[in-house]
Each structure stands twice: as C-alpha cells, then as structure tokens.
Amino acid sequence: MNANGETLIEVGHLVRRFGDRAVLDDISFNVHRGETLVIMGGSGCGKSTLLRHMIGSMKPTSGTVKLFGKEITAMKEREIERVRLRFGMLFQSGALLASLTVGENIALPLLQHTDKSGDEIEEIVKQKLQMVGLTGFEDLKPGEISGGMKKRVGLARALALDPELLFSDEPTSGLDPIMTAVVDQLTLNLTKGSHMTAVVVSHDMTSAFRIATRMIMLGHGSIVAQGTPDEIRNSPNPEVQQFIHGQPDGPIPLNVSQEEHKDHQHVRPRPFLGARFRFHHKHP
Amino acid sequence: MNARTLAFCPLRPQVKNYLQLNLSLLYWILIAPFTGQFFKIAPIFRQMVFIGVRAAPMVALTAFSVGVTLAMQAAHSLQSLGAEMYIPDLVMITLLREMGPVLIAVIVIGRSGSAVAAELGTMKVSEEIEALEVMAINPVQYLVVPRFIAMLVMLPALTIFGNYIGILGGWAVCRFALNFNTAGYVLRALESADTWDLYSGMIKSAVFAWIIITIACNAGLNVEGGAEGVGQATTGSVVQALLAMLVMNAVLTGIFFFSA
Numbered sequence: 001m002n003a004n005g006e007t008l009i010e011v012g013h014l015v016r017r018f019g020d021r022a023v024l025d026d027i028s029f030n031v032h033r034g035e036t037l038v039i040m041g042g043s044g045c046g047k048s049t050l051l052r053h054m055i056g057s058m059k060p061t062s063g064t065v066k067l068f069g070k071e072i073t074a075m076k077e078r079e080i081e082r083v084r085l086r087f088g089m090l091f092q093s094g095a096l097l098a099s100l101t102v103g104e105n106i107a108l109p110l111l112q113h114t115d116k117s118g119d120e121i122e123e124i125v126k127q128k129l130q131m132v133g134l135t136g137f138e139d140l141k142p143g144e145i146s147g148g149m150k151k152r153v154g155l156a157r158a159l160a161l162d163p164e165l166l167f168s169d170e171p172t173s174g175l176d177p178i179m180t181a182v183v184d185q186l187t188l189n190l191t192k193g194s195h196m197t198a199v200v201v202s203h204d205m206t207s208a209f210r211i212a213t214r215m216i217m218l219g220h221g222s223i224v225a226q227g228t229p230d231e232i233r234n235s236p237n238p239e240v241q242q243f244i245h246g247q248p249d250g251p252i253p254l255n256v257s258q259e260e261h262k263d264h265q266h267v268r269p270r271p272f273l274g275a276r277f278r279f280h281h282k283h284p
Numbered sequence: 285m286n287a288r289t290l291a292f293c294p295l296r297p298q299v300k301n302y303l304q305l306n307l308s309l310l311y312w313i314l315i316a317p318f319t320g321q322f323f324k325i326a327p328i329f330r331q332m333v334f335i336g337v338r339a340a341p342m343v344a345l346t347a348f349s350v351g352v353t354l355a356m357q358a359a360h361s362l363q364s365l366g367a368e369m370y371i372p373d374l375v376m377i378t379l380l381r382e383m384g385p386v387l388i389a390v391i392v393i394g395r396s397g398s399a400v401a402a403e404l405g406t407m408k409v410s411e412e413i414e415a416l417e418v419m420a421i422n423p424v425q426y427l428v429v430p431r432f433i434a435m436l437v438m439l440p441a442l443t444i445f446g447n448y449i450g451i452l453g454g455w456a457v458c459r460f461a462l463n464f465n466t467a468g469y470v471l472r473a474l475e476s477a478d479t480w481d482l483y484s485g486m487i488k489s490a491v492f493a494w495i496i497i498t499i500a501c502n503a504g505l506n507v508e509g510g511a512e513g514v515g516q517a518t519t520g521s522v523v524q525a526l527l528a529m530l531v532m533n534a535v536l537t538g539i540f541f542f543s544a
C-alpha cells in the first residue's frame with residue numbers, strides 16, 4: 001500500500017440497509033493519494049451503492065465517509081458542493097443530460113464552475129473528447145450515440161474540471177477490447193502522469209489488473225479480500241479465485257431466488273429450482 | 285401548519301418536499317442573485333418558448349370558442365329582456381375575471397405542467413438529477429428556476445392573449461349573428477371593464493403559475509420507480525395542480541370581489 005500518500009478517502013464501518021436487507025455491512029477501507037483502487041464483486045453486490053455513499057449522494061444507515069479529510073455524511077448540501085468540485089464521477093449508465101448535446105454535456109461543469117470563455121471551453125471539450133476517442137461527436141445528442149460511446153462521454157465529462165479524484169462505475173463495460181485498452185491507458189496516464197487518484201468499479205478482470213494498484217473484492221455486503229493485484233491474483237480465498245477466473249462452479253452462490261438474495265446466505269436452491277437444474281443435467 | 289398537523293397528513297413527505305422546493309426556489313430567486321449567483325437568461329427564454337409560445341395556438345382556439353359561447357349564452361338570456369347591448373359587458377368581465385385565467389391555466393396544466401413533470405421525472409429516473417448534484421450543480425437552480433420564471437411570465441401573458449381572442453369570439457357572434465356594429469361592441473366592452481378587472485385576472489394567473497410549476501417540478505423531482513413512476517407522477521401532478529388551482533381561484537375570487 002501507498003504509505004507515503006495522504007489519505008483521500010476514509011470509509012469507516014459503513015452500513016447501508018434497504019428495508020431490512022443490509023447491502024453494505026460494516027465496510028472499512030482507505031484510499032491514499034495516487035492510488036488506483038479497483039472495486040470488484042458480483043452483479044448486485046453493492047458496488048454502485050458503495051460509490052454512491054462515497055460521493056455523498058446516498059446517506060449511510062451508519063458509519064462514516066471522509067473525503068479529503070472531511071466527514072461528508074452529515075454535511076449540508078452547500079458544503080458538500082465544495083467537496084464535489086474536487087472530484088469527477090462516471091455513472092454506470094453514463095447519466096448524460098439527454099436534452100444537451102455531447103459537447104454541451106462536457107461543457108456543463110466548465111460553464112457552471114469556471115469563468116472560462118466560450119472559445120476556451122470549446123477547446124477543452126475538443127481535447128477531452130479526443131482523450132476518449134470521440135473526436136467530432138460534439139453535436140450529437142446522447143440518444144444518437146451507442147451505450148459504449150455514452151460511457152466515454154460520461155468519462156470525458158467527469159474529467160472536464162481536471163479533478164484530483166475520479167470515481168468511475170464500470171468505465172469499460174460495453175466497450176470493445178481496443179477501446180477498453182484506450183480507456184485503461186487514459187486512466188493510467190492520469191494517475192501516473194497527473195497524479196490523479198481513481199476509484200474504479202470493474203467486472204472486467206483484464207482491465208482491473210491493468211490499472212489497479214490496489215483491489216477490493218466485495219461479497220455478501222462485506223469485503224471478501226483486499227490487497228495489491230499480485231496479492232489478489234495469488235489469494236488462497238476460493239471465492240476470489242472463482243471470481244477472477246470466471247468459473248461457474250465455486251463458493252459464490254448463484255443468486256437465483258429472491259430469498260437467497262435477501263440475506264446473502266449460501267442457501268440451498270428451492271426444491272422447484274433444484275428439480276429444474278437436475279432435469280437439465282440429465283437431459284442436456 | 286404546525287408539526288402535529290403535518291404528522292397526520294397522509295401526504296407528509298410530499299408536503300415536506302413541496303415546502304422545501306418552494307423555500308429553495310425563493311432562495312435562488314431572491315437571495316442568490318445578491319451573492320453573485322445570477323440566473324442565466326438563455327434557459328429562461330428556451331423555457332418561455334416551450335411553456336408559453338407553443339401553447340398559444342391551443343389557448344387561442346379555446347379562448348375563441350369560449351368567447352363565442354359566452355356571447356351566445358348571453359344573447360339567449362339578455363335578448364328576452366331586450367338587453368342585448370350588455371352582451372359585450374358580460375363577455376368582457378367574465379373573461380377578464382374568471383374564465384380567462386382559469387381556462388388558460390387548465391390548458392397550461394394539461395400541456396406544459398404535465399410536460400415539465402414528465403421531463404424532470406425522466407431525468408430523475410435516468411440518474412441525470414443525481415449527476416447534476418454530483419457535478420455540484422443545484423437542480424433547483426439549474427432546472428426549476430428557469431421553468432418557474434418562464435411560467436410566471438408566460439401564463440399571465442397567455443391570459444392577456446387569450447382574453448383578446450375571447451373578446452374577438454364575442455365580437456364575431458355580435459357582429460355576424462346579432463348585427464352589432466364593430467365600434468359599438470368595442471366601445472361597450474371597453475367601457476364595461478375597469479382596470480381592476482384586468483389586474484385581478486393577472487394576479488390570479490400569476491398565482492396559478494406559481495402553483496402549476498411548483499407542483500409539476502416537485503412531482504418530477506421526486507419520481508421513484510422507473511417509467512411507471514414517471515407516468516404516475518405526471519398524472520398526479522395534473523390532478524393536484526387542477527385541484528389546487530380551482531380551490532385557489534375560489535379563494536381569490538372571494539378575496540377580490542366579496543371582501544370589500
């Protein structure tokens with residue numbers, strides 16, 4: 001771990017319940033300046049929810065989140081806005097404003113928060129679009145571009161104010177292998193070259209191992225494993241091994257029924273589903 | 285409303301959200317400009333076109349038919365008394381005080397209020413509102429303020445426009461069915477109304493504008509549950525705005541014309 005960098009994010013004993021289901025259950029970790037933390041975990045295990053708590057758009061049931069040394073969970077809207085100017089966020093869905101063009105979406109934070117002239121902003125928009133490989137797409141509406149392109153525009157928008165901290169939720173999902181490599185290279189350039197800190201949620205193991213300086217794996221509401229990419233790769237934990245090698249059989253339960261999903265336990269499949277599975281095995 | 289009545293209100297969270305929206309709207313309009321956070325003009329004009337100008341044809345059609353109907357109704361009753369000369373008075377005063385503001389508010393609720401609720405609701409469910417907040421852009425400042433100002437300007441403007449068209453409708457009946465001469469109609473109409481009739485109508489439509497746009501924005505910003513939620517919020521906002529507007533109309537009519 002990066003011992004000399006200052007701590008940018010401190011998550012302490014974070015608990016979040018939806019109803020009586022604890023999606024995040026006592027999660028603690030720190031992120032230091034200059035690190036690239038990759039958060040992994042099965043679909044629906046709470047990665048996006050964790051990010052939402054780290055950016056202050058959801059309030060935890062209990063626990064603390066500190067950004068840049070300041071506790072944000074109890075902050076008023078006015079105070080948290082100042083903190084938010086220092087980081088960028090790429091949403092899993094892109095979350096582009098549908099009524100604005102691609103260029104206007106990227107220009108939005110610049111128009112709202114800087115005194116730059118129209119020409120300067122146009123220049124920055126061009127440059128950010130070029131960084132994500134979308135030169136010349138300024139004038140299209142989000143409805144007119146593909147899912148992967150939306151992701152990249154979202155990334156360009158998150159980077160518009162040159163933040164010192166970037167959160168990105170599955171930046172490479174929906175991208176082809178070449179574009180994935182381009183986005184990973186971009187993240188690496190920004191973290192290595194511009195000393196940005198990044199927190200990246202990813203399912204994509206190739207990409208995760210390419211960019212991570214540290215990794216966390218979430219499962220049933222808590223942290224299953226954390227460490228450097230090498231530590232994770234060589235982890236003795238069978239859940240981690242199953243996840244990074246993408247094997248269908250292993251200790252991670254298939255969340256096939258609502259009930260299992262609810263308490264995140266390794267519950268046996270319900271009889272009906274069990275019968276169906278056997279049926280398939282007998283008659284392939 | 286004190287805390288206890290609030291606690292017993294079945295719509296409590298919604299009422300709380302609504303009051304909060306109004307407070308932050310007042311902040312962004314009255315206080316923020318003095319701290320150097322001015323609102324931008326361009327989005328206000330865009331919303332004025334969207335909320336107001338595009339509703340004009342519909343307003344014109346309705347107002348014209350109301351003017352025609354009012355004149356025919358008046359003719360029917362007044363002719364038996366031999367008092368057709370009062371038809372313009374009746375058309376004019378009914379339009380200015382009551383029918384104008386209310387009918388045009390109904391049209392704007394159905395056309396623009398629902399559109400605003402649906403638009404903001406869609407933005408809410410597609411995480412756009414959350415994205416704005418994370419970019420440190422206040423959704424009330426960025427989305428609600430321009431719509432509010434546009435509505436506050438355009439609804440009274442549409443009302444004046446509708447009044448003219450309605451009076452034109454009345455004129456059409458008087459001129460072509462009852463053989464009034466045009467100058468006579470215009471003179472009578474102008475004589476009958478005093479400026480207070482106009483002002484009271486304008487005050488009403490400004491109050492309606494406030495009600496319509498805050499209810500629509502509140503419904504949109506608090507949507508939960510995907511496309512279905514957007515649909516429900518849109519319908520809900522139309523019903524609530526209609527009810528609130530009609531109740532407020534009765535209250536204002538009471539205050540303006542029966543309190544003195």
Ligand SMILES: Nc1ncnc2c1ncn2[C@@H]1O[C@H](COP(=O)(O)OP(=O)(O)OP(=O)(O)O)[C@@H](O)[C@H]1O
Nearest residue numbers: 018023041042043044045046047048049050092203
């Ligand atoms: N607003 C909410 N209300 C109720 N439950 C929620 C809400 N948001 C998320 N959840 C629940 O929290 C769990 C985690 O959701 P989350 O979106 O964080 O998953 P994820 O790890 O990002 O999954 P994916 O990889 O598919 O994006 C899900 O089971 C979901 O049902």
Ligand SMILES: [Mg+2]
Nearest residue numbers: 047048092169
């Ligand atoms: Mg997610």
